[in-house]
Amino acid sequence: MAGPSLLKEVLQRFFSKPVTIQYPFESIEVEKDIRGKHYADLSKCIGCSLCAMECPADAILMEKLPEDKKPKQNPRGLYPVIDYGLCVFCYRCVTVCPVKAFITTDDYHLSSPTKLNSRDLTLKTLSKG
Numbered sequence: 001m002a003g004p005s006l007l008k009e010v011l012q013r014f015f016s017k018p019v020t021i022q023y024p025f026e027s028i029e030v031e032k033d034i035r036g037k038h039y040a041d042l043s044k045c046i047g048c049s050l051c052a053m054e055c056p057a058d059a060i061l062m063e064k065l066p067e068d069k070k071p072k073q074n075p076r077g078l079y080p081v082i083d084y085g086l087c088v089f090c091y092r093c094v095t096v097c098p099v100k101a102f103i104t105t106d107d108y109h110l111s112s113p114t115k116l117n118s119r120d121l122t123l124k125t126l127s128k129g
């Protein structure tokens with residue numbers, strides 16, 4: 001008969017801490033080497049497009065930098081924008097980049113009412129160069 005054991009289970013759950021969290025208001029600790037959001041550092045990127053060519057999910061689009069914002073090492077003025085909604089976080093782009101231009105993070109927060117991409121994070125690196 002399930003009655004008494006079910007009642008015991010209900011009482012145990014009633015007094016125990018919930019196993020769920022109130023995401024996105026609460027965060028959980030993640031492994032240090034988790035593959036989170038990544039983006040190109042424009043003080044290093046040479047605009048070669050290799051990351052976009054190698055991406056298995058077609059998640060990288062090469063965009064044009066404004067003429068007056070072209071870093072010296074990137075005469076074509078192209079830079080990668082990652083669509084985090086398409087990305088499978090394999091980090092192949094990070095591995096193939098010939099100048100190690102990708103900055104990696106453990107930021108796994110991808111819940112958003114709008115599409116998320118790396119454009120703003122990457123453009124912020126222009127001020128470094």
Ligand code: SF4
Nearest residue numbers: 055087088090091093
């Ligand atoms: S991590 Fe993988 S899927 Fe995501 S952009 Fe890089 S190559 Fe593409």
Ligand code: SF4
Nearest residue numbers: 045046048049051097
């Ligand atoms: S991030 Fe690396 S692989 Fe991608 S375009 Fe820039 S230099 Fe090339």
